[in-house]
Amino acid sequence: MTISGNYFAGVDVGSLAAKSVILKDGEIFATGLVQSGVNSVESGLNALNLALETAGLKKEDLTYIVGTGYGRVSAPYANKAVTEITCHAKGTNYLHPTVRTIIDMGGQDCKAIRIDPDGAVVDFAMNDKCAAGTGRFLEVMAGVFKVKLEDLGSIALSATDTVPMSSTCTVFAESETISLVARGEKPENILNGIHHSIANRIAGLFSRVGIESDVFFSGGVAKNSGMKTAIEQALKVSIVKPEIDPQLIGALGAAVIARNFAKKEGLWV
Amino acid sequence: MGKQLFRYSEDNKAKFLESDNITFNDGSVVTPEEIWDYLTVEGPVKYPGTYEINLSQGNRDSRDETLPTSLKTHYLSLTFSARMEKAKKNGKTIAFIQGGQAVDPYTAADTIALRPFLVGQWYHGREHGNDIYKSVLRRKQSKETAFHDMSFEACQTGGYEHVQVGDLPIDVVAPYTVLRCSDVSYGVEAHRHGPNKDVKLINVDFPMRHQADKPWAIEYFARNLKKLVKTLDEARGKKTTEDDLWRAIRLHNEGRRLGTELADLWWSTDIPPTNSDDRNSLVALANLDMHGDVQASLSVLKEAKKIIAERVKNGVKGHAVTDNPKRLFILGSCVGINESRSEDAGAIVVGKDDQWSHCTSLVEEEGDPYYNLAKATLEYPYEQSIEKRAQWTIEQIRKSRADGVIFIHNWGCNTQAAVSRPIVDFIKRETGIPTYIHERDLHGLRDEQEQNRVNAFIEML
């Protein structure tokens, strides 16, 4: 097969999943998503290889690769590393240029990001010391109720009531949940409370950076419909519907940045 | 895999040998030849960890070897532990201090004043041959002891645990209970109830903030300073005279003046004449307390000022400084960002507020020395109300032409945590400069997450 065009890749290695996006010139050409293992170099390469395979490309066909996420510091396959905050901003802007506010919820942290019309970050805040508001927290809760992580949101949405959850720490929240179950509260109402309590913590991040419409929700947790609804209620906004899997936004942003670097360095004219 | 170690290049030796000697408190002198020998022969054997090229420690495969004072501060750090042992053997009094004070009264009483960081450096420098990994394990072990003896919730515990265990010959525990530092109360209580009460405790009571204009507060604090000097005198068996204090004040004023002149020179040019690390280690000399020897600090500082002036005149750019770096001003107590990693991300640290605050506060040289010292201490900009502190910080930010401000505080540093938000909000409102607050987690065990946030902030700038 003859390869034509310029290909740019972004690889986002997070704590729970590794993602990659390949852009052909300006269009999304292929994507890859795998679970992260203990070796972040391998996880990133697995995600990249998956996208390459889908695209029918070899690594050598890529003009430029940008690594992001916590695995970016050990990404020997990448030409450059950029933080995922910048990447989520660029990726969101690429798909939804009217967005000015991003909520990114990943496996181990949560970010509130404000961007300008060019997708440049103007301010951001992150949860600093707590797993609450992260994918990991929801994973623990799915474990408590013995349900699948991806079903948590729809279960919460079927609630008839909201049981408030006061604990700020994952460990305490786990035991609070167990005692609520023992008191006879319905699982869906407890889960609804959990989603709302996370949403309230996220709203707290926005007290630092402010909100401007449109609002976008990226990261793995953005696939959770219950979380989306709870955040919309907490922030009194409606969230823009994502055009692609929101978990790929960081990798997409990295690919967009790869294209920009290639242009700057004269590798793509 | 073998560790990659940094080596000073012989290419720079001839030039280094032309540089100045270091003169110490006891009148002894080390020559550049002796320093070079130490840094290239003895140092790498005793402290291989500090020569390790390691990303998380921010080490580089080369340092600014054409900046002689950079090598000299490295020398003073490496020889610190041995020098403390020697000073102790020669009967010198050593005090453990905390609270961010200037050390004029300790100098007057011929006492070496060591902050927690330096106490740790003394202890850890006693063991030779450790790589970074082993040093980190050893420090963690000290932390565990501190959790046991003091508290899990204090941040800068280094020092008290060694006093409790009795493994360092500290003569007196003499902190200021200044409001900036919530750790002092943990340390003081731990010492009061701890097993090693033979080590005398004097608590220098720093009146509540915002009292610099009240004569009673100045007089009260001056009395506390007298008590401090009396306690140090008891420990060393000799009396400190007012003349001794005047001499110390003049000496420290000289350091403070040189430090501010050096910083002004550094800020006067668009081309950073040194990298962040060298800048900070040179400006930090101004308080003359960084290396346990005020005269040694002063002699390196004098030379540094000459060299920086020369570099500014000739438009020399500091080692490893990127073109047009984003200029960061760092706020907060006792911590900073990883400077070389932040430089790699395209930034440079152009200033810090903490110790710089009392470097800019000269003590009047006429009148009552205790009163003057108390007055200057109460006037530290860092210890003022939020608005006053923020206004002073804005002046420093403007002088340094910073593009962004990071307020970083330790987990457990209660006062700084409380004031960080209103201070950066004030700065943002008045200057429009982007700001970022970061809380360093318990004992800095999450380097990567921290650097991720700092890099995102740099990218944003």
Ligand code: SF4
């Ligand atoms: S970090 Fe804060 S509480 Fe800890 S020693 Fe420094 S000033 Fe004190």
